[in-house]
Amino acid sequence: MTTQLDHPAAAVLDLYRRHLSKGRARLAEMTGGQLELSSHGAHVFGAEGRRYLDCGGYGVFLVGHTHPAVVEAVVTQARTNPMSTRLLLEPTAAWAAEALTGITPEGLDRVHFVNSGAEATEAAIKLARAHGKTRLISAAGGYHGKTMGALSLTAKELYQAPFRPLLPDVTHVPYGNAAALSEAIGPDACVVVEPVQGEGGVIIPPRGYLTDVQRICHQNGAFFVLDEIQTGLGRLGQWWGADREGVTPDIMLVGKGLSGGVVPVAAMVATAAAYAPFNRDPFLHTSTFAASPIAMAAARAAVETIDRENLVQRAADLGELLYGELSRIVAGRCPDLVTEVRGAGLLIGLELRDEHVAGAFVLELLDRGVLVNHSLNAHKVIRLTPPAVLTDTDLTWLLTAFDDAATTVKGLF
Ligand code: PLP
Secondary structure (H helix, E strand, O other), rough: OOHHHHHHHHHHHHHHHHHHHHHHHHHHHHOOOOOOOEEEEEEEOOOOOOOOOOOOOOHHHHOEEOHHHHHHHHHHHHHOOOOOOOOOOOOHHHHHHHHHHHOOOOOOOEEEOOOOOHHHHHHHHHHHHHHOOOEEEEEEOOOOOOOOHHHHHHOHHHHHHHHOOOOOOOOEEEOOOOOHHHHOOOEEEEEEOOEOOOOOOOEEOOOHHHHHHHHHHHHHEEEEEEEEEOOOOOOOOOOOOOHHHOOOOOOEOOOHHHHOOOOOOOEEOOOOOHHHHHOOOOOOOOOOOOOOHHHHHHHHHHHHHHOOHHHHHHHHHHHHHHHHHHHHHHOOOOOOOEEEEHHHHHOEEEEEOOHHHHHHHHHHHHHEEEEEEEEEEEEEEEOOOOOOOOOHHHHHHHHHHHHHHHHHHHHHO
């Protein structure tokens, strides 16, 4: 048997090419074919001691990598009861639900745990249908996952086209435009939006939009689903995007950071009224691995860690500092290549002139050991979603690398 460490990068690349995806292997080649072998805090480690500062990770690592409290909870659970029979009562699910509902907006106290963000979206679509809400409304640029139901909401032609027909009766309205939502809505509608669009390229809606969405949904007897998979759990410098305007949706979707960066887990959280069909019949929507004790241990430890270490406030403070510094660097180094810098907490987007400039910027940062992501629904926007555990040394590394990268990219275009 071989371990990951026995493989030089070329062998891993070859296995990717032969067994996983040629396209993925090609992408890896373009980015230098580098390995990721271990991680801790804000850092990821590759072969030969190479170290990266993780400001990407698609928003998963708010508490950093391999946080000792989350790892300890998961390892302990793995040694005692990692998976459950699903017939008996299993306490870790109850404790995780208690921890999560302890920090959700008032009234959102029912939880259905799942294994991924897309599964949380699917659960919401089905719960809405159980209430007769058969028409779906989402926002242009919105991202809600890529399973068939979630993909029907994810308004991106590139991902939808090969898989049509998707769910019927789905309308995409312009994001941030309450009047357009009013036009489209009806009593049979389920409205799904993000409080800030992440994969859409860090799009921050006008103040009052979420309040308007809530009001329009209430007035029309429609369901309001707020997708907080990327924005929730402190990422925006508040516990939830919902807190930006004090709204309470019928359903809130949680994922990414809920894993504590250790075990995949997501959740659909609902009001008692919305949850009623799942409350009555626990077999209406199930999945073998949902609410597995190892995932529940991770979820509870993640929530407790964010709370104990005051990471929500830390995300707000770090986010403000980073937004200011990145804006300053851009203005000094390459103002004509950057259309806008946008940010809320530690979800920061840099909109470049086009996707080629964005690609070059990502590669230049990678060359300097800094990992960032492009946005799945807006390829010209690069996204920084660093952990809320960045140290002063990490900040210096990031800002120096960013300054260098901006200078180099300016020279290329
Ligand atoms: N919803 C939002 C807002 C997301 O950002 C994502 C993933 O990026 C998803 C849903 C889908 O989550 P997953 O990739 O875990 O299926």
